[in-house]
Amino acid sequence: MTNSMGTKLGRRQFLKTAAVAGAGMALAKSALTAEDGFKFKTSEDDLNIAIIGVGKEGQVLRDSIVRIPGIHVRALCDIWPYNLNASAGNLRAFGHDLNTYEDYRDLLAQEGSKLDAVVVATPDWVHAEHANACMEAGLPVYCEKEMSNSLKEAQTMVETARRTNKLLQIGHQRRSNPRYLHAIDTLVHDAGIFGRITHAYGQWNRAVQPDISVADSLALDAATLSKYGYENMHQLLNWRWYKKFGGGPIVDLGSHQIDIFTWVFGINPKSVCASGGLDYYDPSCHDWYDNVLCIFEYDVPNLGTSRAMYQVLTTSSNGGFYEKFMGEEGTLNIAEVPTRGNGAEREARVEEGKWLKYATQGLLKRSVTPIQINKTKNVQVDVRDTLPTGQWPIPVGMTKPAHQPHLENFFNAVRKGEDYKMNDIDGKGGSLNCPAWIGYETAVAVLKVNEAVAARKTLDFDPHEFHV
Numbered sequence: 001m002t003n004s005m006g007t008k009l010g011r012r013q014f015l016k017t018a019a020v021a022g023a024g025m026a027l028a029k030s031a032l033t034a035e036d037g038f039k040f041k042t043s044e045d046d047l048n049i050a051i052i053g054v055g056k057e058g059q060v061l062r063d064s065i066v067r068i069p070g071i072h073v074r075a076l077c078d079i080w081p082y083n084l085n086a087s088a089g090n091l092r093a094f095g096h097d098l099n100t101y102e103d104y105r106d107l108l109a110q111e112g113s114k115l116d117a118v119v120v121a122t123p124d125w126v127h128a129e130h131a132n133a134c135m136e137a138g139l140p141v142y143c144e145k146e147m148s149n150s151l152k153e154a155q156t157m158v159e160t161a162r163r164t165n166k167l168l169q170i171g172h173q174r175r176s177n178p179r180y181l182h183a184i185d186t187l188v189h190d191a192g193i194f195g196r197i198t199h200a201y202g203q204w205n206r207a208v209q210p211d212i213s214v215a216d217s218l219a220l221d222a223a224t225l226s227k228y229g230y231e232n233m234h235q236l237l238n239w240r241w242y243k244k245f246g247g248g249p250i251v252d253l254g255s256h257q258i259d260i261f262t263w264v265f266g267i268n269p270k271s272v273c274a275s276g277g278l279d280y281y282d283p284s285c286h287d288w289y290d291n292v293l294c295i296f297e298y299d300v301p302n303l304g305t306s307r308a309m310y311q312v313l314t315t316s317s318n319g320g321f322y323e324k325f326m327g328e329e330g331t332l333n334i335a336e337v338p339t340r341g342n343g344a345e346r347e348a349r350v351e352e353g354k355w356l357k358y359a360t361q362g363l364l365k366r367s368v369t370p371i372q373i374n375k376t377k378n379v380q381v382d383v384r385d386t387l388p389t390g391q392w393p394i395p396v397g398m399t400k401p402a403h404q405p406h407l408e409n410f411f412n413a414v415r416k417g418e419d420y421k422m423n424d425i426d427g428k429g430g431s432l433n434c435p436a437w438i439g440y441e442t443a444v445a446v447l448k449v450n451e452a453v454a455a456r457k458t459l460d461f462d463p464h465e466f467h468v
């Protein structure tokens with residue numbers, strides 16, 4: 001089996017070569033004009049899109065989409081008029097000419113043939129229904145993580161993408177973040193500056209939050225809620241806490257970072273043990289564990305076993321969210337918010353000159369801290385401790401909102417006329433950073449944590465589990 005890292009690096013290399021060779025771009029499906037009812041599509045590279053689900057994340061994606069030239073939002077769908085109308089108004093203010101729908105089936109029936117792609121940002125439990133229907137209608141899909149709260153449903157998404165040969169990008173946006181790409185592809189994999197990474201740590205700690213509620217005047221009526229599978233507004237607004245609709249905090253928050261563990265180690269985990277519980281919030285309206293601590297094991301090819309510890313807390317914000325990759329020669333500290341992690345830490349036993357060379361090569365920014373500490377005679381190091389060597393900042397920044405590069409990565413693949421096959425595990429010529437098969441691997445790893453909590457033991461993964 002080709003592992004995630006090997007395949008992706010190979011593909012990226014292929015693309016670079018193709019670009020240099022001046023490979024031609026296939027054109028996106030349609031080039032609609034004013035006569036078709038769409039006013040703004042002025043170039044073959046412009047894309048007409050729809051967004052299904054414009055809650056908090058749909059709004060975040062919307063705010064990135066309006067910054068991307070040539071993307072025209074033509075249709076929005078949401079069962080809740082409050083969110084639907086707010087986003088429609090916002091987009092119209094940015095010049096987008098769009099129609100709104102309560103039911104995605106009406107959207108596809110009315111607009112499907114005029115669209116080039118759909119962005120899905122509904123709750124996890126309807127991702128498969130929405131993404132599959134769009135792909136069946138011939139449309140490439142950007143679907144938010146988690147691919148689904150049910151592996152069976154996630155499987156149908158991979159199967160549909162494969163059968164229809166449509167692009168399916170999953171919203172693990174760190175995979176397109178230039179800081180992560182530099183840190184993981186370049187520093188970890190290409191330059192190997194951390195040596196063998198034996199351990200990883202990640203956390204997402206969040207303060208106590210009350211459940212979401214709205215004034216009765218804004219609530220959806222009972223009949224509409226029931227039509228779409230919700231018993232009440234609490235379920236619609238707080239779907240993450242319910243087993244029917246989501247996977248709980250470990251899936252909601254942890255999946256972003258557990259996904260990165262796989263990227264770094266270049267292989268899926270072989271086992272996971274976990275402990276957690278619903279210990280703080282009201283069990284009458286919360287199903288899922290509000291805290292989970294888990295340990296994954298990885299058999300890293302040619303290197304041996306590495307372990308990754310992860311925790312998600314919803315009762316303390318201590319430390320926020322970040323990831324650490326600890327190697328024999330140094331540690332990578334990284335977080336989606338750079339103030340939480342954006343540097344490399346040299347092990348004291350590694351010659352400083354070696355890292356100064358990395359700085360000269362532009363791999364890292366030079367740290368001033370180690371020289372200062374090393375030259376200060378008064379620094380007393382406890383015999384049980386190792387001299388700290390300071391942070392060498394990652395020299396790649398990002399000025400765009402966190403989700404924009406991942407959306408751009410998807411839209412560019414649509415513009416190039418890429419398909420599922422090119423982006424499959426052994427595909428050639430695809431450029432998606434998180435195609436369906438990677439999203440599926442991450443779903444397998446993450447959903448197993450909840451099983452391990454329930455089983456109160458270490459669970460092994462069968463390598464075949466990761467493939468559809």
Ligand SMILES: NC(=O)c1ccc[n+]([C@@H]2O[C@H](COP(=O)([O-])OP(=O)(O)OC[C@H]3O[C@@H](n4cnc5c(N)ncnc54)[C@H](O)[C@@H]3O)[C@@H](O)[C@H]2O)c1
Pocket residue numbers: 052053054055056057058077078079080083102104121122123124126144145146171172173228236237239252
């Ligand atoms: N990538 C990220 O960083 C990130 C961050 C947050 C959320 N997410 C993901 O985005 C998705 C949405 O999360 P959210 O925080 O926006 O939730 P949300 O509850 O704020 O929004 C969900 C929206 O979907 C609508 N909806 C529910 N069922 C629907 C249906 N059947 N048809 C149409 N609309 C429906 C709701 O009315 C609501 O407006 C989830 O999958 C979540 O995991 C990703």
